[in-house]
Amino acid sequence: MRQADRTIFVRAPMPLLLVGLFLALFTITACTSAPAAQVDADAAALTNTGNTAHGQAETTQASWQGSNDTAGSVQAQPESPSANNSNTATTVELDADSVVAAYEKVIGDVHDNVLPSVVSIFVLNRVEFTGQIPSIPSPFPFGQTTPPSGDSKQDFFYRNGQGSGFxxxxxxxIVTNRHVxxxxxxITVVFSDGSETDAEVVGMDDDSDLAVIKIDRxxxxxxxxxLGDSNAVRVGQLAITIGNPFGQEFxxxxxxxxxxxxxxxxxxSLFSLPKVIQTDAPMxxxxxxxxLLDRRGQVIGIDAQIITRSGANTGIGFAIPVNIAKQVVPELISSGTFTYSWLGIRGTDIRAETAxxxxxxxxxxGALxxxxxxxxxAQKAGLLGSTRSMQTDEGSIRYGGDVITAVDDNPIGGMNDLIIYLLENTRPGDAVRVSVxxxxxxxxxxxVTLEPRPQAPN
Structure with a gap:
């Protein structure tokens, strides 16, 4: 197995992001009865872009300059207190360079702490040769492939693929994507210390695109x-990913x-995956x-898909929420498969005009x-599908079917809520009370007595 260069790619600093994080993370107040002002600062991260040539990282320096062209500093001035407020405002001058350094430290610490847990995965697939080089079936999954070169008279060839795992x-x-x-x-697994070992598949799940492989180590x-909590993820929070893009390991x-x-x-898969996390962290x-990690180095998602026209990153990537992995992975380890509850409907979110x-x-x-x-x-239990449609400027509207508004008295705001509730709270064979x-x-x-999801036809 070849030994690839290990290069770190990170993003260029964004001044507006830094200012926003700075103002949000630093609360500066002083109480008249206190001996000194208390400053509570939570570090965030700002990083530079590296271009590589033959494995050598080249880092672009970025500095934040003040209005007088000297090293910048920031003043935080709280609003003046009212006459009835015993607190007095204090202006504290903070050095911008130390803020950036603290921000960068978060990224470095996450990388150093999590790197031993991340692996590069290399696979060898046998592909039957049909006279045409097969294309990657989707622009979204990104286990890289290498087609054969030259003319070949044999009826198959081997294709190399690569991905990541943890x-x-x-x-x-080790958890990775099924499509990898x-x-x-x-399957060969490579650790950050250069050691490598073969792996075998323990279990795979089509609907979540998750897989578990096992090594002897x-x-x-x-x-x-x-593991973090993907239900607690918020838009705007830091997202960090470690992987093997284009073979540039770790x-x-x-x-x-x-x-x-x-x-x-x-x-x-015939079924939708809910609660997916979108990120602009390059994949x-x-x-x-x-x-996909938060600033504490906890896993909040598993990198899975990108939207791209070129095959490379465009700033729109998607990660499977880790809370789904928490449910699926243990069953893949114990039985090799994961069985979902199935209601047996096709639906959409209800709109005001439909209601x-x-x-x-x-x-x-609810879910129409x-x-x-x-x-x-659902059909056995007596639920009703839509029976009518009406043309509008935006297209055809289906209506007349049941609108699911709650399951077991838990409010359902739309199809995503319904999928999530069934995934997180039910198993095949459970009877649920559906309000429509x-x-x-x-x-x-x-x-409704839930059944196992049917499998996609081969």
């Missing part, structure tokens, strides 16, 4: 990641969480399966049932 436990389980290791004839040499990139609550499909082919057409209040929120799976749990608003505004409660 150590889950001290038993040798699916159909691999050989002494427990004391394995450092599992620390590269670190930074950005922010751009959006939360996205809904995507994984590969050929490229080879990042798949690597961890009015149905005689329901315009502020009705568009269609029912034949013989599925029917055409005409009637509220009905139905008991």
């Amino acid at each position: 150590v889950w436990d001290t038993e040798g389980h 290791v699916a159909d691999a004839e050989r 002494d427990a004391e040499l394995l450092q599992p990641v620390t 590269s670190t990139t930074t950005g922010i969480v751009s959006a939360i609550g996205r809904t995507l499909r994984a590969g050929e 490229n082919p080879g990042n798949s399966g690597g961890p 009015e057409l149905m005689g329901a209040p315009a502020d009705t929120r 049932v568009i269609a029912l799976a034949d013989g599925g749990p 608003v029917r055409d005409g505004g009637e509220v009905t409660h139905l008991w």
Whole structure:
């Protein structure tokens, strides 16, 4: 196995981001009864872009200059206190360079602390040759591939792929994306210290695009990641990713969480994946399966997809929320598969005009049932799909079906809420109480016994 250069890629500083973080993170007040002002500062991170040539990182320096062209400083001036307020305002001058240094330290500490838990994954796939070089099936998954070169008369060839992963436990389980290791004839895992070992697949899940592989390695040499809480992720917070983009092993990139609550499909799955995290932290082919981290170095997501026309990063990347991994991975380890609860509907979020057409209040929120799976749990329980449609300037509106507003008395604001509730709170065989608003505004409660999700056809 070749030994690739290890290069760190990070993003250029953004002055507006720095100012915003600075003002948000530094609270500067002094009480008249206190002997000194208390300053509570939480470090954030600002980093520079590195371009590489033959493995050598070249860093662009950036400085923040004050209005007098000297090293910049920032003054924080709270509002003047009222006459009834015993606190007095204090102006504290903070050196901009030390703020940036603290910000950069967060990135460096996360990289150093988490790096032993991150792995580069290299796979070898056998591909049947049909006379044409197969293309990557989707622009989104990014396990990098290498097509064959030259003319070949054999009926198959081997294709190299690469991705990333991270150590889950001290038993040798490593989490990555399904699309990185699916159909691999050989899997090699490389650690940041240069050691490498073969791995085998333990389990895979199509719908979440998660997979678990296992290596044989002494427990004391394995450092599992620390799992965060993806439900606590906020737009604007720092996002850090470590991975193997384009074979540049153990590269670190930074950005922010751009959006939360996205809904995507994984590969050929028939079902949507909820609560997906969107980030502008650069991801490229080879990042798949690597961890998306917060400023504490906790995993908040698993890098999985990008939107791109060129195959490279465009600033729109998506990560599977770690809370889904917390549910899926243990079952993949124990049984090799994960079984989801299935309601058996196709639906969408209800809109105000749709609610009015149905005689329901315009502020009705819920999941509008568009269609029912034949013989599925919802159909058996008596739920109704939409029966009518109306053309508008924005297209066709389907209406007349049940609007699911609650499950087990838990409010459902739309399809994403419904998917999340079933995933996080139910198992196949559970009976749930579904509250629906029917055409005409009637509220009905139905008991539905959930079934296992059907598998996608091969």
